[in-house]
Amino acid sequence: MSEIKKIKNLKEFSTSADRFEGANLLCPGCAHSIIVREVLNATNDDLILAASTGCLEVCTAVYPYTSWDASWIHIGFENGSSAVAGAEAMYKALKTKGRLKQPDRVPKFVAFGGDGATYDIGFQWISGCFERGHNMMYVCLDNEVYANTGGQRSSSTPIGASATTTPAGRVSYGEKKNKKDMMGIMAAHGAPYVAQVAPNKWKDMVAKIQKGFAAEGPVFINAMSACTTEWKFAPEDTIAISDLATDSLVFPLYEIINGTELNITYRPKNIIPVRDYLGAQGRFKHLFTKQYEYLIDEWQTRVDKEWERLQRREEARV
Amino acid sequence: MADTMELRDIEVWDGNMAASQALRQVQVDVVAAYPITPSTPIVENYAGFTANGYVDGEFVMTESEHGAMSCCIGAAAAGGRVATATSSQGFALMVETLYSASGMRLPIVLNVVNRAIGAPLNVNGDHSDMYMGRDSGWIQLDSYCPQNAYDLNFIAFRVSEDHDVRLPAMVHQDGFMTSHTAQGVHTLTDEAAYNFVGQYKPMNDMLDLDHPVTHGVQTEEDWHFEHKARQQHALMTAVLPKIQAAFDDFEKLTGRKYNIVEAYDMEDAEVAVVCMGTSVETAREVAEEMRAQGIKAGVVGIRVFRPWPLEQLAAVLKDVKAIAALDRSSPHGTVGALFNEISGTLFNTDTKAVLTNYIYGLGGRDLTKAHLVSIYTDLKANADAGKVTTPLQQYIGLRGPKLSFF
Numbered sequence: 001m002s003e004i005k006k007i008k009n010l011k012e013f014s015t016s017a018d019r020f021e022g023a024n025l026l027c028p029g030c031a032h033s034i035i036v037r038e039v040l041n042a043t044n045d046d047l048i049l050a051a052s053t054g055c056l057e058v059c060t061a062v063y064p065y066t067s068w069d070a071s072w073i074h075i076g077f078e079n080g081s082s083a084v085a086g087a088e089a090m091y092k093a094l095k096t097k098g099r100l101k102q103p104d105r106v107p108k109f110v111a112f113g114g115d116g117a118t119y120d121i122g123f124q125w126i127s128g129c130f131e132r133g134h135n136m137m138y139v140c141l142d143n144e145v146y147a148n149t150g151g152q153r154s155s156s157t158p159i160g161a162s163a164t165t166t167p168a169g170r171v172s173y174g175e176k177k178n179k180k181d182m183m184g185i186m187a188a189h190g191a192p193y194v195a196q197v198a199p200n201k202w203k204d205m206v207a208k209i210q211k212g213f214a215a216e217g218p219v220f221i222n223a224m225s226a227c228t229t230e231w232k233f234a235p236e237d238t239i240a241i242s243d244l245a246t247d248s249l250v251f252p253l254y255e256i257i258n259g260t261e262l263n264i265t266y267r268p269k270n271i272i273p274v275r276d277y278l279g280a281q282g283r284f285k286h287l288f289t290k291q292y293e294y295l296i297d298e299w300q301t302r303v304d305k306e307w308e309r310l311q312r313r314e315e316a317r318v
Numbered sequence: 319m320a321d322t323m324e325l326r327d328i329e330v331w332d333g334n335m336a337a338s339q340a341l342r343q344v345q346v347d348v349v350a351a352y353p354i355t356p357s358t359p360i361v362e363n364y365a366g367f368t369a370n371g372y373v374d375g376e377f378v379m380t381e382s383e384h385g386a387m388s389c390c391i392g393a394a395a396a397g398g399r400v401a402t403a404t405s406s407q408g409f410a411l412m413v414e415t416l417y418s419a420s421g422m423r424l425p426i427v428l429n430v431v432n433r434a435i436g437a438p439l440n441v442n443g444d445h446s447d448m449y450m451g452r453d454s455g456w457i458q459l460d461s462y463c464p465q466n467a468y469d470l471n472f473i474a475f476r477v478s479e480d481h482d483v484r485l486p487a488m489v490h491q492d493g494f495m496t497s498h499t500a501q502g503v504h505t506l507t508d509e510a511a512y513n514f515v516g517q518y519k520p521m522n523d524m525l526d527l528d529h530p531v532t533h534g535v536q537t538e539e540d541w542h543f544e545h546k547a548r549q550q551h552a553l554m555t556a557v558l559p560k561i562q563a564a565f566d567d568f569e570k571l572t573g574r575k576y577n578i579v580e581a582y583d584m585e586d587a588e589v590a591v592v593c594m595g596t597s598v599e600t601a602r603e604v605a606e607e608m609r610a611q612g613i614k615a616g617v618v619g620i621r622v623f624r625p626w627p628l629e630q631l632a633a634v635l636k637d638v639k640a641i642a643a644l645d646r647s648s649p650h651g652t653v654g655a656l657f658n659e660i661s662g663t664l665f666n667t668d669t670k671a672v673l674t675n676y677i678y679g680l681g682g683r684d685l686t687k688a689h690l691v692s693i694y695t696d697l698k699a700n701a702d703a704g705k706v707t708t709p710l711q712q713y714i715g716l717r718g719p720k721l722s723f724f
Binding site: 046048050057058061062063064066068069070071072073074075076078079082083084085086087088089090091092093094096097099100101102105107124125127128131132 | 347348350374375376378379380381382384385388389390391392393394395396397398400414415418523524525526527528530531532533534535536537538541545
């Protein structure tokens with residue numbers, strides 16, 4: 001078991017490793033790069049990384065450049081999970097056969113994918129990897145939209161959001177379906193560790209990533225990744241928007257251990273209205289009209305109920 | 319350390335067992351697979367070897383063929399020997415990832431037990447899946463019998479893993495006809511088999527923790543062209559000499575001789591059948607009988623389908639007068655794949671041969687000796703007339719009204 005990295009403060013943390021370079025093509029204000037740095041900086045261990053097709057992939061490995069100072073692979077949209085699982089299988093095989101070049105070092109295997117790659121097209125592959133119990137971490141950069149291809153809805157897109165394939169219009173309020181409960185689904189695989197994180201709560205994130213790396217088996221991390229381009233807010237407001245998401249409980253921070261034990265890891269001192277979160281983003285602008293305002297109340301009711309459900313599950317310990 | 323297995327000099331194996339034994343003997347580091355008829359026993363046999371300590375690599379049973387090849391790609395990039403098997407719809411599901419494997423220049427050996435592609439659903443052998451792979455950038459070697467399926471696996475690993483090649487390779491065998499037909503197979507000892515392929519030599523491996531690498535980058539119009547051209551250059555220049563060298567060494571080791579193009583009775587042939595898979599051996603038998611009747615008949619078996627052996631094939635066919643290209647796949651709106659390849663091969667040569675196309679054996683339909691007699695009879699007529707006297711494309715062994723085109 002490798003030593004858990006000690007982290008003093010944000011300043012030191014943010015510069016404590018440079019395995020993901022600031023030099024990349026992600027949009028200014030994109031939360032992806034913040035999350036990736038937080039994940040990678042949480043450990044000093046060697047890393048073997050994969051990325052599914054998506055914003056992160058196309059913006060960080062444009063030949064002849066790479067933003068990654070750790071081994072990294074991309075195959076397709078759906079199979080970042082399987083790529084890392086294959087590398088992990090090879091690690092085990094070469095360990096058994098005594099052919100590892102650095103046998104005393106134990107790398108961590110991590111796959112990154114957007115919500116499209118995770119909730120939708122790559123779902124089967126992730127499920128397969130988790131069922132088989134590969135020793136890997138899967139991080140979903142959940143920006144609730146197919147941002148890489150220009151803003152189409154995914155099954156993570158929340159109800160009422162205007163996306164290019166579910167646009168708000170004269171007779172439509174946009175996305176009609178609730179966001180898929182990916183956390184519940186992944187926990188149901190019996191994974192040793194499943195957690196929801198947000199970049200603004202970096203200490204919570206680091207604690208969860210370190211717990212994930214310490215776990216034996218597949219770990220799922222759902223990271224809320226505010227998207228300046230598709231959520232339509234100013235690039236400098238990424239962390240402010242993330243604060244609104246976690247403090248309104250639209251994106252609650254919690255973990256599920258061994259598929260059962262649920263712990264809420266962040267309880268806002270002042271819970272703010274969902275209205276404030278929705279109002280800060282262009283994708284929900286149309287909800288603030290007479291025609292669709294009832295949806296904001298429905299949103300609040302849904303978030304309240306979900307918070308209630310999480311608290312009851314936490315108490316029940318089942 | 320995995321246990322070695324004592325084999326008799328000749329074992330009675332079907333094609334699937336022959337392939338499984340080859341994978342065991344080269345001590346593949348990672349096999350990731352999803353079973354599909356008729357290739358399933360390759361994976362089952364391998365699971366048996368794993369369960370009994372004859373294999374000490376990782377055996378990953380994935381959730382789909384796409385997942386299996388994705389896993390193989392990750393494993394190959396990590397730096398070790400990798401193999402899997404598939405057929406038909408499973409092959410079709412893998413196709414996207416096949417391009418990734420070759421584009422990333424990763425050595426992987428894929429045993430393809432050839433089978434029809436639905437609809438209609440059919441589990442039996444034809445070459446639709448093999449032809450579907452022909453633009454995927456993989457080396458494609460074709461077996462005619464279980465012995466070939468065994469031997470060509472060793473060739474495939476050796477060539478694929480060569481640092482001058484670094485391209486994945488498929489070993490094909492005919493579904494059920496080869497995969498489920500037991501024959502005597504001359505074996506190699508575990509030691510001789512492993513030594514022929516040698517220990518895997520990693521290159522740009524992700525698990526070399528001191529030298530991080532980036533696999534599967536994004537390129538657009540600025541670099542994509544150069545990458546694809548280099549990939550094609552390696553396929554067209556490096557592979558055939560490496561295969562030939564591997565064939566030569568294999569002959570020294572076993573006495574079994576393989577050729578890039580398998581020419582039978584072609585020295586003075588006037589008419590020739592070009593085909594693949596189990597049909598080659600049937601055609602060869604019929605050609606001998608035709609010769610007894612005074613028809614100078616020959617057979618050309620394609621051993622290496624990709625890279626296409628254009629020069630070797632042109633040389634073998636240069637003096638014949640009539641050629642039949644036999645395609646075991648529905649052409650779906652054109653002439654057969656082999657017909658097309660041979661047309662392209664001969665166009666700029668001095669060959670004056672006329673070429674016709676026979677579609678046969680779809681979905682496991684038998685190709686009988688009588689069918690081949692009729693084909694040779696057609697060819698003789700074409701050779702004598704110096705022109706095509708029959709339809710350019712016709713079906714053989716098809717029930718109902720005769721269908722022909724062109």
